[in-house]
Amino acid sequence: MNGSAEGAPEKLEGTFLQLNPGNLARTEAQWKKEFDAVKAIGMDTLIIQFCGANGKAYYPSTAFETAAGAEGDPVRMILRQAARMRMKVFLGLYSDWGSADEMASRNIRMAEDLLKRYGRFKSFVGWYIPQEASNAPAIDSPVVEAFQRTAAWCREKTPGKPVGIAPYFGLHDPEAFYRAWAAILKKIEIHILMLQDGVGCDRHLDTKNIVPYLEAMARACRENKVRFWSDLETFRIPRNWRPAPVEELLEQIRVESPFVEKIVIFEFHHHMNPESSELHRQLYEGYADHLRKMKGTKSPVTGGKR
Numbered sequence: 001m002n003g004s005a006e007g008a009p010e011k012l013e014g015t016f017l018q019l020n021p022g023n024l025a026r027t028e029a030q031w032k033k034e035f036d037a038v039k040a041i042g043m044d045t046l047i048i049q050f051c052g053a054n055g056k057a058y059y060p061s062t063a064f065e066t067a068a069g070a071e072g073d074p075v076r077m078i079l080r081q082a083a084r085m086r087m088k089v090f091l092g093l094y095s096d097w098g099s100a101d102e103m104a105s106r107n108i109r110m111a112e113d114l115l116k117r118y119g120r121f122k123s124f125v126g127w128y129i130p131q132e133a134s135n136a137p138a139i140d141s142p143v144v145e146a147f148q149r150t151a152a153w154c155r156e157k158t159p160g161k162p163v164g165i166a167p168y169f170g171l172h173d174p175e176a177f178y179r180a181w182a183a184i185l186k187k188i189e190i191h192i193l194m195l196q197d198g199v200g201c202d203r204h205l206d207t208k209n210i211v212p213y214l215e216a217m218a219r220a221c222r223e224n225k226v227r228f229w230s231d232l233e234t235f236r237i238p239r240n241w242r243p244a245p246v247e248e249l250l251e252q253i254r255v256e257s258p259f260v261e262k263i264v265i266f267e268f269h270h271h272m273n274p275e276s277s278e279l280h281r282q283l284y285e286g287y288a289d290h291l292r293k294m295k296g297t298k299s300p301v302t303g304g305k306r
């Protein structure tokens with residue numbers, strides 16, 4: 001589907017993974033346990049937000065300095081676990097800012113390195129460009145130029161592997177938002193746009209006032225044959241980065257589903273992992289109960305009705 005007319009099912013189908021120094025040294029057994037929990041609530045897609053930042057690669061690299069703790073190759077562990085669970089992984093590139101040349105060249109250098117190391121994995125299905133454009137960037141802005149150059153390399157070197165981005169927005173003119181992104185998408189030729197819903201941030205966005213922006217981006221994606229996903233926020237910054245209450249999460253899903261093909265979240269590891277805290281567990285199990293009620297089957301977490 002392109003800018004889905006029918007809308008996504010009212011459920012979560014994937015998650016970002018923020019690979020960073022805090023989780024680089026996790027063991028394969030730890031990743032396995034987390035993947036089991038992700039799969040148990042029906043997710044089939046994982047987007048590694050970035051595989052490098054701050055001059056370092058978060059895997060053993062020949063193109064960048066390897067970050068401390070990454071010697072055990074967490075990217076390989078993630079791809080292995082995804083293959084075991086028949087999940088799909090998008091590899092995020094290099095997170096930084098600068099000129100268009102700087103951003104694109106680092107992204108492409110990391111993509112070349114990742115392709116050499118991990119290209120054989122069946123679970124590796126696509127690319128994610130981690131620069132996050134805001135609102136309606138100018139068509140000739142550095143970030144748009146970097147998107148175009150990075151996506152062109154990915155399309156040429158890995159045909160069949162889609163390229164995604166995840167912009168965000170604040171409250172301004174939805175029609176200007178549409179016009180800007182219709183032009184940007186025509187220029188950059190990506191395959192998937194995952195719009196950050198912004199509900200977890202502190203930009204005064206909620207499930208009512210985001211609707212015009214969902215409509216605008218759905219139209220821009222449809223016109224450019226770009227798949228439109230929601231990047232749904234499971235955290236709440238005004239509440240000190242706490243996990244969202246399950247009732248709020250379900251309302252986000254309900255409101256966003258009609259406009260998008262797929263809903264992925266930001267993100268499971270830090271905000272929904274039931275092993276992390278009681279609040280995380282409440283969100284995870286509350287959502288699992290929602291799935292049970294949708295399906296009329298046993299809970300994927302408890303194995304039985306509560």
